[in-house]
Amino acid sequence: MSIEVGSVLDGVVSGITNFGAFIELPEGKTGLVHISEVADEYVKDVHDFLAEKDKVKVKVVAIDEKGKIGLSIKQLQEKKAEESTEAPARERSSFRAPRNNFGGRDFRKPNRATSASFEDKLSKFLKDSDERLTDLRRKTDSKRGGRGSRRD
Template sequence: MSIEVGSVVEGVVSGITNFGAFIELPEGKTGLVHISEVADVYVKDVHDFLAEKDKVKVKVLTIDEKGKIGLSIKQTQEKKPEEHATTQQHAATNNSSFRTPRPARGPRDFRKPNNRFNNTSASFEDKLSRFLKDSDERLTDLRRKTDSKRGGRGSRRSD
C-alpha cells in the first residue's frame, strides 16, 4: 500500500517527544503525529495517550517536498462521544501504559449575571443614575486598592 495524502495506514510508535509522536510506517518511512492530532481532547502529555511500540491507525495529512509526513490519529477515530469514552476504557484495560485523560473543560464564562440595569420598568434616568453610582463606587474602590499598593496619597518623593 502506497502512502498518499488522505490514506489511513497502520504504524508503530517509534518515539515520543513533548510535541508529538513519531510513527514508523510501512515501507520503512517515518511520520509525525503532532500533539494536537493525538486525540479529540486536550493533550498535555503525549505519554498519557501513547507508549512506544503501540500499534496505531493514522491518517496521512501532508507530505512535503522534503519527504516529511504529517499524520493524525484523531481523524481516524469516529466523532461519537459515547463510543469515544468506551474506546478509551477498553484501551485502558488492554494497555497498561494508557492513562485516561481528565475531562476537557469547555470555555468559561467569567461574566457575572448583571441584571442591575436591565429593569424594564425603570426609566432611563433611573438606570443612568444607578449606573453612575455603581461606576463611581467601583472607581473609588479601585483607587483605594491602587493607592495602598503605591504607599497611599502623598507618598511620592520629590527629588
Template sequence: MSMEVGSIVEGVVSGITNFGAFVNLPEGKVGLVHISEVADVYVNDVKEFLKEQDKVKVKILSVDEKGKIGLSIKKAQEKKPEEPGQEPKNFERKSFENRSARPEGGFNNAGGDFRRSAGNSRYNSGNTSFEDKLSKFLKDSDERLTDLSRKTDSKRGGRGGGRRR
C-alpha cells in the same frame, strides 16, 4: 501503497517526545503525530496514550516538499454517527436548578453565572436617565483615581519634583 494525503495507514510508534510521537509507516517512511492529533481529549503527556511499539492507525494530514509526513490518530478513528436530537455524552448541561439564588438577584459562583442582575448594579437605580448614570459613574471613577494616586504617591515618597538637582 503510496503515502497520499487523506489515506489511512497502519504504523508502529517508534519514538515519543514531549510534542508528539514518531510512527514508522509502510515503505520505510516515518511520520509525526503531533500532540494535538493524538486523541479527542486534551493530551498533557503523550506517554499517557501511547508507548513505543504500539500499532496505530493514522491518517496522513500532510506531506511537505522535504518529505516530512504529518499524521493524526484522532482523525483516523471512526466516529460513531450521532442520532439527530441527541447531545454528545461528554457534554454536561447545567440547569437553573443547580444554582442557588442570592437575595439580591443573580446566582452564586457554583452555577457559574457571573452576570449582574438588574438590582445588583451600582449605577442602575430605577428611572434615572443615562446622563445621570454617566455623571455618577464619572464622579465615582474620579474619586477612585484620586484615592489610587494618593496611595501610590505616598509609597514613592511624595509627588517627586523636588529631588532632582
C-alpha cells in the same frame, strides 16, 4: 500501497517526544503525529495516550517538499465516533484513554454548581478594581500634597 495525503495506514509507534509521536509506516517510512493530533482533547503528555510499539491507525494529513509526513490519530477517532452511532464497531483501535491520577475525579470539567456566572465574576472584578483605584488615588494624592493644593 503508496503514501498519499488522505490515506489511512497502519503503523507502529517507534518513538515518543514532548511534541508528538513518531510512527513507523509501511515501506520503511516514518511520520510524525503532532501532539495536537493525538486526541480530541487536551494532551499534556503523549505518554498518557500512546506507548512505544503500540499499533495505531493513522491518517496522512500532509507531506511536505522535504518528504516529511504529517499524521493524525484524532481525525480517525472523530470518524470512528460517527461510525459507531451508525453501525456496531467492527474493530477496536489501540488508542488508550488518558490515565486519571486524581482518585477518579475529573478536574478538567468545572463543577457547574460551584462556578459563578459571568455576570457575578464581572461585578466582583469591577468592585475589586474600583477599590484598588480608590486606594491608589489616596496614596498618590497624599504624596502630591492633596487635592487642590497648588504651590506658587
